[in-house]
Amino acid sequence: MVTVNAAKILINEYASHxxxxxxxxxxxxxxxxxxxxYAIIDTPPFDSSAxxxxxxxxxxxxxxxxxxxxxEVQAGASVNSALQTNEAFRIFTGAKIPAVANxxxxxxxxxxxxxxFTIEKHILEKGSNVRPQGSQLKKGELILxxxxxLNAACISLLANIGISKVKVYxxxxxxxxxxxxxxxxxxxxxxxxxxxxxxxxxxxxxxxELQIQPSTITITDDIKEDIIEAIQSNLMQDIVILTGGVSVxxxxxxxxxxxxxxxxxxxxxxKQKPGKPFxxxxxxxxxxxxxxxxxxxxxxxxxxxxxxxxxxxxxxxxYKTDNLPLINSYTKKTxxxxxxxxxxxxxxxxxxxxxxxxxxxxxAYANCIVELPEEEEIFEEGNIVxxxxxxxx
Amino acid sequence: MVTVNAAKILINEYASHxxxxxxxxxxxxxxxxxxxxYAIIDTPPFDSSAxxxxxxxxxxxxxxxxxxxxxEVQAGASVNSALQTNEAFRIFTGAKIPAVANxxxxxxxxxxxxxxFTIEKHILEKGSNVRPQGSQLKKGELILxxxxxLNAACISLLANIGISKVKVYxxxxxxxxxxxxxxxxxxxxxxxxxxxxxxxxxxxxxxxELQIQPSTITITDDIKEDIIEAIQSNLMQDIVILTGGVSVxxxxxxxxxxxxxxxxxxxxxxKQKPGKPFxxxxxxxxxxxxxxxxxxxxxxxxxxxxxxxxxxxxxxxxYKTDNLPLINSYTKKTxxxxxxxxxxxxxxxxxxxxxxxxxxxxxAYANCIVELPEEEEIFEEGNIVxxxxxxxx
Numbered sequence: 001m002v003t004v005n006a007a008k009i010l011i012n013e014y015a016s017h018x019x020x021x022x023x024x025x026x027x028x029x030x031x032x033x034x035x036x037x038y039a040i041i042d043t044p045p046f047d048s049s050a051x052x053x054x055x056x057x058x059x060x061x062x063x064x065x066x067x068x069x070x071x072e073v074q075a076g077a078s079v080n081s082a083l084q085t086n087e088a089f090r091i092f093t094g095a096k097i098p099a100v101a102n103x104x105x106x107x108x109x110x111x112x113x114x115x116x117f118t119i120e121k122h123i124l125e126k127g128s129n130v131r132p133q134g135s136q137l138k139k140g141e142l143i144l145x146x147x148x149x150l151n152a153a154c155i156s157l158l159a160n161i162g163i164s165k166v167k168v169y170x171x172x173x174x175x176x177x178x179x180x181x182x183x184x185x186x187x188x189x190x191x192x193x194x195x196x197x198x199x200x201x202x203x204x205x206x207x208x209e210l211q212i213q214p215s216t217i218t219i220t221d222d223i224k225e226d227i228i229e230a231i232q233s234n235l236m237q238d239i240v241i242l243t244g245g246v247s248v249x250x251x252x253x254x255x256x257x258x259x260x261x262x263x264x265x266x267x268x269x270x271k272q273k274p275g276k277p278f279x280x281x282x283x284x285x286x287x288x289x290x291x292x293x294x295x296x297x298x299x300x301x302x303x304x305x306x307x308x309x310x311x312x313x314x315x316x317x318x319y320k321t322d323n324l325p326l327i328n329s330y331t332k333k334t335x336x337x338x339x340x341x342x343x344x345x346x347x348x349x350x351x352x353x354x355x356x357x358x359x360x361x362x363x364a365y366a367n368c369i370v371e372l373p374e375e376e377e378i379f380e381e382g383n384i385v386x387x388x389x390x391x392x393x
Numbered sequence: 394m395v396t397v398n399a400a401k402i403l404i405n406e407y408a409s410h411x412x413x414x415x416x417x418x419x420x421x422x423x424x425x426x427x428x429x430x431y432a433i434i435d436t437p438p439f440d441s442s443a444x445x446x447x448x449x450x451x452x453x454x455x456x457x458x459x460x461x462x463x464x465e466v467q468a469g470a471s472v473n474s475a476l477q478t479n480e481a482f483r484i485f486t487g488a489k490i491p492a493v494a495n496x497x498x499x500x501x502x503x504x505x506x507x508x509x510f511t512i513e514k515h516i517l518e519k520g521s522n523v524r525p526q527g528s529q530l531k532k533g534e535l536i537l538x539x540x541x542x543l544n545a546a547c548i549s550l551l552a553n554i555g556i557s558k559v560k561v562y563x564x565x566x567x568x569x570x571x572x573x574x575x576x577x578x579x580x581x582x583x584x585x586x587x588x589x590x591x592x593x594x595x596x597x598x599x600x601x602e603l604q605i606q607p608s609t610i611t612i613t614d615d616i617k618e619d620i621i622e623a624i625q626s627n628l629m630q631d632i633v634i635l636t637g638g639v640s641v642x643x644x645x646x647x648x649x650x651x652x653x654x655x656x657x658x659x660x661x662x663x664k665q666k667p668g669k670p671f672x673x674x675x676x677x678x679x680x681x682x683x684x685x686x687x688x689x690x691x692x693x694x695x696x697x698x699x700x701x702x703x704x705x706x707x708x709x710x711x712y713k714t715d716n717l718p719l720i721n722s723y724t725k726k727t728x729x730x731x732x733x734x735x736x737x738x739x740x741x742x743x744x745x746x747x748x749x750x751x752x753x754x755x756x757a758y759a760n761c762i763v764e765l766p767e768e769e770e771i772f773e774e775g776n777i778v779x780x781x782x783x784x785x786x
Binding site: 025026028029030041043044045046052073074075076077078092093094095096143144148150151152153154155156157158159160161162163164165180181182183185186187188190191192193194195196197198199201202203204205206208209222247248249250251293295298299302346364366390391392 | 418419421422423434436437438439445466467468469470471485486487488489536537541543544545546547548549550551552553554555556557558573574575576578579580581583584585586587588589590591592594595596597598599601602615640641642643644686688691692695739757759783784785
């Protein structure tokens with residue numbers, strides 16, 4: 001039996017893999033960038049018009065002249081013909097400024113008759129209403145650094161400079177194996193002595209919150225051969241999560257099955273409540289987590305141990321930790337670290353009722369898990385406790 | 394031209410639809426419940442063993458007797474045979490307590506020889522190690538109220554009591570139409586005068602953050618017939634988002650195309666920067682948003698107007714608003730509300746550089762948008778400003 005801290009350190013030691021993959025920016029939201037990114041073009045890629053109006057060569061006496069429209073430039077077009085003094089191109093927002101022109105007069109300041117127009121006197125300067133080439137980004141400029149989290153604005157920026165694929169830290173491939181002969185799927189009548197299977201639903205939803213889809217979900221009976229088969233067919237995954245059958249009862253086959261599959265046990269049993277029978281092992285680069293079957297222990301172990309392991313792959317910190325004062329008191333026995341469901345407003349934290357490991361009610365209302373150290377017994381109002389967020393507030 | 398407040402009120406008036414749908418709990422994470430949910434069974438559904446051990450009829454002198462094992466109950470099984478005084482069933486965690494038995498002795502407190510065992514004297518009471526039927530939830534008890542957000546723990550709880558489908562507020566069906574003849578897809582060489590299309594990528598990623606996949610994405614040239622066709626084929630959606638072509642230039646066909654499709658204009662132009670040409674219209678129950686083409690205006694209008702509209706469908710508040718003190722100063726002209734990109738730590742807020750509407754850089758680093766009112770000009774360090782989060786901190 002290891003302590004909670006030892007368990008966390010061991011998992012972190014073995015979980016230090018990360019894979020980098022090239023993905024399309026359309027799929028990159030929420031990923032962490034695995035490379036520095038540089039602008040591959042100037043943006044804007046050319047001097048462009050900021051307004052609908054007329055492109056001219058600026059002249060201090062612009063308001064005294066007659067100007068002749070010699071052509072038009074739509075956005076997306078490119079005009080080669082050179083402009084002479086007192087000539088103009090009709091131009092639209094986003095269009096490329098024709099050669100020699102350097103200023104855009106907005107259409108509202110112009111009085112046009114046929115192809116001839118005059119310009120009202122107003123604050124017009126050389127370069128007015130022109131977005132200079134490279135004024136957003138110059139080619140070669142660093143735009144996003146390695147380890148940046150890609151959000152909608154980043155992806156917009158990447159598309160904007162023509163980057164369609166980026167290197168990111170890949171999400172781990174994860175399989176779920178739920179064991180237990182007492183389990184039946186929700187939505188069907190409940191036979192005597194059986195209970196509804198909920199752990200595959202809980203883990204799928206918890207992974208969904210990290211934007212990860214499990215590769216496979218297998219539900220098996222407490223039959224050693226079935227468990228072994230399920231394990232073997234998932235050992236090419238990055239992470240395998242098993243639930244149930246991990247204690248030392250006569251029908252707890254998970255640890256023995258893992259051993260038979262060549263999985264090396266790193267620890268089995270942690271000085272914690274809930275989730276004391278928690279198992280962790282490895283085979284090659286695959287991490288195997290054996291969680292007890294009770295639903296609240298499954299979620300506790302998921303948030304406390306599996307999320308940090310996933311974070312080593314994706315480099316993404318999903319849930320913050322914090323230290324906040326309690327607004328109620330709590331007493332526990334010494335000897336085990338207790339993880340208790342709690343609710344915080346970001347300033348204080350309240351431990352919720354119903355902490356029994358098979359009780360899920362409080363978990364449904366909790367937004368954080370408070371960690372109460374092994375050797376401490378009494379927690380008073382105002383005591384600072386360590387917590388891990390499991391939702392955004 | 395309407396004010397920002399008027400625009401928000403009008404959108405909210407027309408966006409007040411919501412659809413309720415029955416979905417499987419496997420797909421329900423992150424949804425808002427559209428019904429009160431009651432436990433449809435007791436949980437645990439029967440008195441069950443909390444430990445591996447022996448089920449007995451409790452007797453004060455338990456430690457003086459010999460007990461006889463008359464059978465075994467695995468988890469998932471159900472035993473009918475009645476127990477006599479000083480008889481016991483071997484029992485495992487989660488298994489149903491056989492009729493008449495009322496107490497479980499943990500296996501560590503038992504000395505067994507064949508089928509006979511004695512029990513060490515320890516703190517054993519009637520009911521020890523038994524999880525009573527209904528001790529988590531009683532049939533008929535309210536478990537989750539309408540408007541609760543479903544998270545992994547809620548879904549675990551629902552599965553646990555056998556509920557496989559729930560009524561939730563549906564996500565709206567959303568289509569994206571990007572217009573502009575100057576646009577070319579990233580990943581291809583850039584022809585002279587053209588720019589890379591980024592708005593479809595930005596909107597897809599921004600919707601992805603709300604766990605919404607757009608139904609369709611259409612990229613069209615600035616050709617009225619093409620725009621009309623794209624609009625018409627998407628008017629069965631809940632929301633249509635167009636970008637580009639919404640000003641009053643000679644090649645801005647969006648407003649006219651929408652009119653021709655029978656869309657009723659609610660407003661066109663908002664006293665804001667960026668995004669002044671912003672258009673909003675309706676046809677039947679479909680909301681149509683016409684956004685200007687510049688990328689930063691697209692994201693600003695998305696977060697400020699479209700996200701609140703989506704929230705009326707899903708009943709989910711995606712991004713919080715707050716009022717926080719500035720740590721830098723900022724000056725703007727009066728006449729328009731400015732939305733500026735900013736970064737907050739939850740206590741103070743800093744307005745970022747590069748606020749030009751075509752500049753995306755600062756947006757990639759921003760986590761909130763600060764709203765600077767129309768008639769105000771000077772914002773000093775320490776002034777309280779209104780902000781909308783666009784990321785979780």
